[in-house]
Amino acid sequence: MSGTRLRHPVAAALAVAGYVIMIVPIGFVVATAFTAGSTLRFPPEGLSLTWFGEAVAYSPFMEAVVSSLELAALATALALVLGVPVTLAVHRGRIPGRGLLEGLFLSPLVVPELVVGLALYQQLMIGLHLDNFTTLLLGHTALLLPYAVRVTGASLALADPALEEAARGLGASPVRAFFTVTLPMLRPGLVSAGLLGFVTSFNNVPLSLLLQTRDFRTLPVTMLDYVQQSYDPMVAAASTLVLAATVVVAVVAERTVGFAKIFGGINR
Amino acid sequence: MTTPAAELVGVTQRFGSFTAVDAVDLRIPRGRLTTLLGPSGCGKTTTLRMLAGYATPTSGRILIDGQDATRTPPEKRDLGMVFQSYALFPHLTVADNVAYGLTMRKVPAPERRRRAAEALELVGLGHLGDRRPKQLSGGQQQRVALARAVAVRPRLLLLDEPLSNLDARLRVQMRAEIRRIQSETGLTVVLVTHDQDEALEMSDEMVLMRAGKVVQSGAPRDVFPAPADRFVAEFLGYENFLTLADGREAAVRPEHLRVVTADAPLDGRADDVVLDAVVRDVAYRGVDVLVTLDATDPAGTAVRLVADHRAEDETPAPSPGARVRLVAPRARLALLTPAAPAAAPATAPEGNR
Numbered sequence: 001m002s003g004t005r006l007r008h009p010v011a012a013a014l015a016v017a018g019y020v021i022m023i024v025p026i027g028f029v030v031a032t033a034f035t036a037g038s039t040l041r042f043p044p045e046g047l048s049l050t051w052f053g054e055a056v057a058y059s060p061f062m063e064a065v066v067s068s069l070e071l072a073a074l075a076t077a078l079a080l081v082l083g084v085p086v087t088l089a090v091h092r093g094r095i096p097g098r099g100l101l102e103g104l105f106l107s108p109l110v111v112p113e114l115v116v117g118l119a120l121y122q123q124l125m126i127g128l129h130l131d132n133f134t135t136l137l138l139g140h141t142a143l144l145l146p147y148a149v150r151v152t153g154a155s156l157a158l159a160d161p162a163l164e165e166a167a168r169g170l171g172a173s174p175v176r177a178f179f180t181v182t183l184p185m186l187r188p189g190l191v192s193a194g195l196l197g198f199v200t201s202f203n204n205v206p207l208s209l210l211l212q213t214r215d216f217r218t219l220p221v222t223m224l225d226y227v228q229q230s231y232d233p234m235v236a237a238a239s240t241l242v243l244a245a246t247v248v249v250a251v252v253a254e255r256t257v258g259f260a261k262i263f264g265g266i267n268r
Numbered sequence: 269m270t271t272p273a274a275e276l277v278g279v280t281q282r283f284g285s286f287t288a289v290d291a292v293d294l295r296i297p298r299g300r301l302t303t304l305l306g307p308s309g310c311g312k313t314t315t316l317r318m319l320a321g322y323a324t325p326t327s328g329r330i331l332i333d334g335q336d337a338t339r340t341p342p343e344k345r346d347l348g349m350v351f352q353s354y355a356l357f358p359h360l361t362v363a364d365n366v367a368y369g370l371t372m373r374k375v376p377a378p379e380r381r382r383r384a385a386e387a388l389e390l391v392g393l394g395h396l397g398d399r400r401p402k403q404l405s406g407g408q409q410q411r412v413a414l415a416r417a418v419a420v421r422p423r424l425l426l427l428d429e430p431l432s433n434l435d436a437r438l439r440v441q442m443r444a445e446i447r448r449i450q451s452e453t454g455l456t457v458v459l460v461t462h463d464q465d466e467a468l469e470m471s472d473e474m475v476l477m478r479a480g481k482v483v484q485s486g487a488p489r490d491v492f493p494a495p496a497d498r499f500v501a502e503f504l505g506y507e508n509f510l511t512l513a514d515g516r517e518a519a520v521r522p523e524h525l526r527v528v529t530a531d532a533p534l535d536g537r538a539d540d541v542v543l544d545a546v547v548r549d550v551a552y553r554g555v556d557v558l559v560t561l562d563a564t565d566p567a568g569t570a571v572r573l574v575a576d577h578r579a580e581d582e583t584p585a586p587s588p589g590a591r592v593r594l595v596a597p598r599a600r601l602a603l604l605t606p607a608a609p610a611a612a613p614a615t616a617p618e619g620n621r
Contacts, residue, residue, distance in 0.1 A: 160353050160355055162351045162352075162353050162355035163355050163357060165322055165342070165349075165351070165355065166349065166351060166355035166356075166357075166416075167357075167368070167372075168321075168322075168341070168342040168343050169320055169321075169322075169342045169343070169345075169347060169348070169349045170343075170348075170368050170369035170372055170416070170417075170420060171343045171346075171369050171372035171373055171420065172343055172368075172372045173343055176372065177343075180368075181357055184357075184359040185358075185359070
């Protein structure tokens with residue numbers, strides 16, 4: 001470790017700068033969440049858990065948490081249900097234009113989310129009169145499809161295609177071969193894509209902002225609204241709670257699948 | 269005559285404009301080990317995959333035990349296949365890998381365990397059932413793949429280049445091992461290989477393929493001394509080709525060309541081929557001396573020949589530039605069919621004598 005630092009001082013300095021830039025602002029938010037005072041100010045005035053209590057008791061936040069969790073879970077599930085067959089077709093099928101198909105499903109990564117949001121708003125909500133939850137669900141699903149296709153595809157690309165043939169040769173029908181061999185091969189990819197998708201949906205602002213209504217708002221949008229109106233540390237406390245939950249998810253992911261596998265999937 | 273274990277009748281496989289297998293007729297004799305031998309791209313693996321059901325012929329029929337199986341999916345063919353990559357299921361233990369085919373056949377658990385253990389015992393890995401495939405060496409993985417294919421008591425055991433990922437020593441050991449398993453189980457085995465030594469040592473029946481066609485087939489003892497044409501001869505290690513006085517082409521192996529002094533008395537038979545030659549190069553290799561020579565064959569064409577001179581011969585190996593005489597005993601000349609090879613009938617070793 002120290003040897004690396006000595007040999008590459010510039011790289012080491014950049015890495016440290018990167019960590020500082022990422023972590024310090026978070027540190028400020030976490031610190032202010034523990035303040036005893038009544039404004040978002042650093043350094044915090046005194047130490048208390050008051051604002052955590054306030055955040056948990058504040059019903060718009062709690063309703064939004066439920067909404068966000070619901071949306072993230074459904075959108076992730078839907079993206080996987082749609083994405084896995086695409087992955088199978090791209091990696092195992094004999095269809096023409098496989099590259100094009102994969103490209104199509106990765107395209108939400110490059111289209112600005114505000115554009116997608118506006119298009120969905122005009123076409124689905126205004127044009128087709130879909131309610132805002134359905135529209136949000138479709139929007140988030142589209143947003144998550146690239147993760148579902150790419151990350152599960154990475155697991156499949158690593159697996160020997162002869163495995164399914166071997167299963168068939170040993171007497172497994174295509175369906176049994178899928179459940180006994182292909183699906184276990186896909187499992188790390190499914191877990192990774194699920195986690196990445198869930199977090200991406202949960203944290204999304206642009207789509208949710210454009211498609212919000214009074215009845216259904218996600219947590220980030222609700223927090224944004226709140227900050228625009230009042231400047232008390234409750235929003236910092238809420239952020240800290242979200243951060244803590246994300247860390248727990250990350251630790252579980254690292255322990256069960258491993259980050260190398262999760263993020264290795266993207267940088268194939 | 270009994271029904272062959274499997275039979276291909278006029279089987280053709282095209283991929284776009286490329287014909288991988290071209291109207292092949294083949295009979296796989298029951299209880300024997302048949303090898304499909306040929307260079308890469310000759311269609312041997314495609315033939316095996318069609319037998320296994322992973323590819324459907326463009327035309328022609330495949331019979332297994334006399335029944336048409338041309339379009340039967342692999343899971344209904346009751347075959348065992350060992351893949352070049354072994355294709356062991358990484359998420360299952362060795363024992364569960366071996367038992368997989370039995371699970372699919374709904375064999376009750378106690379019998380399943382017993383038969384999986386038996387199959388592992390057969391390949392000498394009875395003690396490794398609890399391991400994961402990744403924890404085994406390449407050679408052990410190969411044995412597990414064999415055990416997995418054998419455990420279902422398949423009608424045919426298909427081996428796709430099973431030894432090509434092993435190191436040289438292990439490869440030679442496994443040849444004998446596969447033969448032993450074949451004779452202990454009495455299974456019909458079809459093995460694909462590009463290694464002629466492997467085919468010669470292991471086969472009851474060898475089938476030589478080129479460009480999607482069967483070029484020659486028969487028992488190694490019949491095929492080896494009598495290659496049908498130049499392609500087969502070269503593939504089997506014949507290095508010298510000459511045209512005889514009657515215009516026929518003949519192949520002769522380096523160890524059958526005798527180098528004698530230019531004035532040596534000719535003690536052989538009158539129809540031995542005797543050529544005047546000039547030594548180009550001499551390579552000492554311990555057991556033998558490889559002598560490269562320029563000569564004119566009986567038809568008057570200049571040819572370069574290689575003779576394998578035993579190092580312990582009383583006659584010392586000649587030096588480069590020496591004028592010598594080459595003797596090719598008539599009995600050692602393999603006469604080749606002149607034109608492009610006509611596909612020999614798949615099981616007709618008599619025809620090659």
